[in-house]
Amino acid sequence: MSGLAVALIGGGRWGRTHASVLAQLSDRVERVLWVSRHNNDALNAFLADRMEARDRFTLLESLDDALALRPDAAIVATPAADHAGTSETLLRQGVPTLVEKPLALSVEDARRLVDLAAERSVPLLVGLHLLEAPFLHHFLRLSVGRAVAVAELEWLDPEQEIRQGVVKSSNLTTHKVDEIMPHLWSMLHLVDDNVEPQLRAVKPLPQGAVEAEVGLGRSRATLRFGRRALGRKRWIRLEFRDGGSAELDFTIEPGVIVIDGVQRPDFDGNCKSSPLATELTSFLDIIRSGQDFSSSPQLASRCIGAVELAEAVRTRLIEAEAEAVAVRLAHGGSLRDPDVSTWIIDNIAPLLHIQEPRTHNERRELLELIVDAVEAANLPDNVRDDGLRPMIATIWQSDFFGHMTRGWSA
Structure with a gap:
């Protein structure tokens, strides 16, 4: 097969990141059908800086428009809440699909997609690029045969940072668990x-960070993650039953390895492509060559566990953070307390079905509005701002608010 027609669904920051990789894959991609309902100005500005690839991109406003042009493959990079619905539409049309993590927000939706893909014999992969990260595989090979007793993992991001020359802010519209737990x-x-x-x-930890304990067969693991850290951190440490340890800090990839207290030489990998470029290239090669996709580690049927763990952590965390808010308020705390407001925003913002704020001012206004709405939800008879009423209705229906008010009144 010659170059593919690829439907790219999503025009946000992550969609534009995918587009930048696709623009470099002219040997594999003949045409990109880029679907975005809201970000045409940003997409046109993006393409204006890449005139050599501009002719291969077609901007469309709906998934139906893209499907009418019969794409060979699709990449779903929409907000997480839309992943399941968009992927189901593509699978029903027989389009091989790569869904950025998370595959879905519920195990039920994830299993439905996996079953549908199997029924239609359509490749369905999940964007979990760490599964094939060469530096991680190299790190683990250095300790092969040693039984793990305890694992510690940290995945921390600052609220805002510059990545590859672009300002990246934490994604308020996706729950932090669904964003980080797949990694x-x-x-x-x-x-x-x-x-x-x-x-x-x-x-719950301060500033919206989280610590989770999980069992891993005969081992156990401690996971710490958050989106308001002072700096970026990617770290894994293994303690072995023989008393030794292995540690990889890949905050800057491919990272620094220490085995039993001794730093090992830097990983010397031959792959110069980014993890995302490697992931997209592998996916497109599966489609172009018609090769068997059943052995891919990113096959959706192999990755339902990521959704299962995220759903379990999210359910328990919503209750735990709501109870933490209730305890602070019961002891005279304020909704404007940094930890309290963070717990509220992290659990309410993903429920609002809104676009991610584009500017610092829009972001600040949204944060203030959410806290105002939670405060008003406790005193509904005093609400004078009709604009708050739809948000208050969503808050009332949320598990977070239910746990919070029960804990507050207990």
């Missing part, structure tokens, strides 16, 4: 792919 699951899966991690406990 942590991927790392756990590489440590032991014979068992699925089982959640034992979840603890």
Whole structure:
């Protein structure tokens, strides 16, 4: 097959990141059908800086428009809440699909997609690039045969940073668990792919960070993650039953390895492509060559565990953070307390079905509006701002608000 027609669904920051990779794959991609309902100005500005690839991109406003042009493959990079619905539409049309993590927000939706893909014999892969990260595989090979007793993983991001020359802000419209847990699951899966991690406990930490304890067969793991850290951190440490340890800090890839207290030489990999470029190239090659996709580690049927773990952590964390808010308020705290407002925003913002704020001012206004709406939800008779009423209705229906008010009144 010659170059593919690829439907790229999503025009946000992550969609534009995918587009930048596709623009470099002219040997594999003949045409990109780029679907975005809201970001045409940003997409046109993006393409204006890449005139050599501009002719291969067609901007469309709906998925139906893209499907009418019969794409050979599709990449779903929409907000997480839309992943399941968009992927189902593509699969029903027989389009091989790569869905950025998370595959879905519920195990039920994930299994439905997997079943549909199997029924239609259509490739369905998940964007979990760490599963094939060469530096992680190299790190684990250095300790092959040593039984793991305890694993510690940290995945921390600042609220805002510059990545590849672009300002990146934490994604308010996706729950932090759904954004980060697929990465942590991927790392756990590489440590032991014979068992699925089982959640034992979840603890809220300051500034919206989280600590989770999970069982991993005969081992256990501590996971710490958050989106308001002072700096970026990617770290894994393994303690072995023989008393030794192995540690990889890949905050800057491919990272620094220490085995039993001794730093090892830097990983000297031959792959110069980014993890995303490697992932997209592998996916497109499967489609172009018609090769068997059943052995791919990113096959959706192999990755349902990522959704299972995220759903379990999210459910327990919503309750734990709501109870933490209730305790602070019961002891005279304020909704404007940094930890309290963070717990509220992290759990309410993903429910609002809104676009991610584009500017710092829009972001600040949204944060203030959410806290105002939660405060008003406690005193509905005093609400004078009709604009708050739809948000208050969503808050009332949320598990977070229910746990919070029960804890507050207890």
